[in-house]
Amino acid sequence: MHILAVGLNYRTAPVEVRERFAIAEQALPEALQQLKATKSVLECVIVATCNRTEIYVVVDRLHMCGHFIRSFMEKWFQIPRQEFTNYLYIYEDDRALEHLFQVTSGLDSMVIGETQILGQMKDAFLLAQEYGATGTWFNMLFKQAITMAKRAHAETTIGEAAVSVSYAAVELGKRIFGQFSKKKVLILGAGKMSELTVKHLYANGADEVIVANRTLTRAEQLASKFNGRACSIQGGISLLHEVDIVISSTGADGFVLDVKQVQESMKKRKNRPIFMIDIAVPRDLDPAIGSIPNVFLYDIDDLEGIVESNLELRRKEATKIDAMIAKEIEAFRQWLKTLGVSPVIYALQQKSAQIHQDTMESLFKKLPDLDERQAKVIRKLTKSIVNQMLHDPILRIKEMAVEKNGDEAIEMFTQIFALEEQMEKAEAEEQRQNKAHEQTSSPEMRMNERSSAGSKSGFAWATVTK
Known part of the structure; x- marks a missing residue:
């Protein structure tokens, strides 16, 4: 197969x-x-x-x-x-x-x-x-x-390592703040990328989320996911002095935030550091904002650079x-090779068990005066002899089965112990049961029974995700 x-x-x-x-x-x-x-x-x-x-x-x-x-x-x-x-x-x-x-x-x-x-x-x-x-x-x-x-x-x-823009944003924030506990986040816009980024920030301990969007309903929907508050874009900008992190992705044609607005907010916040991520294309935040002391501004290209470097890791x-x-x-591969030896070992065990049973029946007929305890002791001791005699051959054929000429070793083992008849009977019985099963059960029942029985053959269809 x-x-x-x-x-x-x-x-x-x-x-x-x-x-x-x-x-x-x-x-x-x-x-x-x-x-x-x-x-x-x-x-x-x-x-x-x-x-x-x-x-x-x-x-x-x-x-x-x-x-x-x-x-x-x-x-x-x-x-x-x-x-x-x-x-x-x-x-x-x-x-x-x-x-x-x-x-x-x-x-x-x-x-x-x-x-x-x-x-x-x-x-x-x-x-x-x-x-x-x-x-x-x-x-x-x-x-x-x-x-x-x-x-x-x-x-x-x-x-x-961070491998997405949202993860990269968190990674950058850690470099500045060390941790996000007791930090406030302002989201300008309520798109998917902004949502993913704030999700990771929130999961890393961000204390409060403010969502500012042109459509207040959408802002309220996103804010509710993080126990935050919603407001308009202008309302959010007026709160710049309160927040530590700004994530912007509005889709606006021009800059949503300019240098003058950030300078005014920095005066109110007494120059406490602020972390800004501009995910928008075209950009929402005037690049000149990055020149303001204690303002750490990054755009999507900066984040993608971190993504690529971490992908390399x-x-x-x-x-x-x-x-x-x-x-x-x-x-x-080694496990597959052992599958071929299992039926042979089973056949040997069945043959030895039958020989032992026949011998015990003959012995007890010749010694009818044995009591139940004596018969039990004899049966146990003779069974132990059989098992000990089989132990090394079974161990050896398992080892040989996974070697280069494993199939030949199994065939020789079958011939040495004259197991052909047991193997043929087992195969015929399996075919008989399968045929009877196919005739009496529905397709779904057949599939379920094959599963519980553990079919010895296999074919797989897998549709994989990227």
Whole structure:
């Protein structure tokens, strides 16, 4: 079997293409069922976000699987394949594993190291598991990826450096004030960027928020989120002497605040430092304001410089996570190799148990005068002998199974202990049960039962967020 990752993301497709491949949360269960019914698909997971749609799959063969997956996409999204094929990427086996770990840990995100994707991947996996779309392979792989991503964020500083304008504003403010406790914030304008910035300032201890906007209703809506107060633009400017931080993003054509107004406010505040962030394009605050003593003025270009420098710090931390990913991939490879030996070990244990049982029955017939305690002691001691005899061979075949010629070792082990018959019976029984199950249950019931039983095969479809 093989693992594939198929998808399109913010690097390969513009937003007008990506939005055509969005999957509403309520539609995911049906999408999972249709994907699971696709030829060669054994397990599947779908993760859908604004920045990417990705499909991770375990298939029983590589030949034609790309065709089958594109057919599913064509049918589900009702988009001719010629309109999206050029935006797709397809990764196989180790590269697919690497991609999954990178996505889950935030290394493939638009903002390196962000953690939102970790929650989205976890939710996607749990949903697929709930609807029986995952089995042995993905139940192990996705849990491993999620655990590693949590560890990566805990053991590195990849998520600590500011990587957005709003975070950068907080970072700059810390350089000036050290901390934001007992600090007042004035927002000129009530746009999204202003809201995000003040959200981070407020979370870092800002004491009071004043929202000044041309539309008072919008100012009141934003102010209510931070237990603040609302006023007009002019009203906000008249309060300059009271505040410590000014965030401006009004969308006005000209300057909202000029040098003279700030100079007057500085007299009233007795030259206490004031921190101003001009996020607007074109700018709201006259650049000359920055020449006033104790006025620290920054525009969006200054903030973006901090974002880029901190992104570089994150990239350096990402190399540490890359090393972690390499180890996880190797661990998963080793785990896969042990799957092949499990049925053989089970067959050996079943055969030995049957031999022991038959021997005990024969012994007790020949020694009918044994009391219950004596029979129990004999059964226990002989069972211990059997287990001790099996211990080293089982341990050795587990070790050999993960080596280069593991398959040959398993085959030899099967022949040495004459387990062919047990293996054939087990396979025939599994096929019989699966056939009976397919005939008597609905598609949804079959998917749920495969989940609880832990199917030994896997195919995954994942839609990934950026």
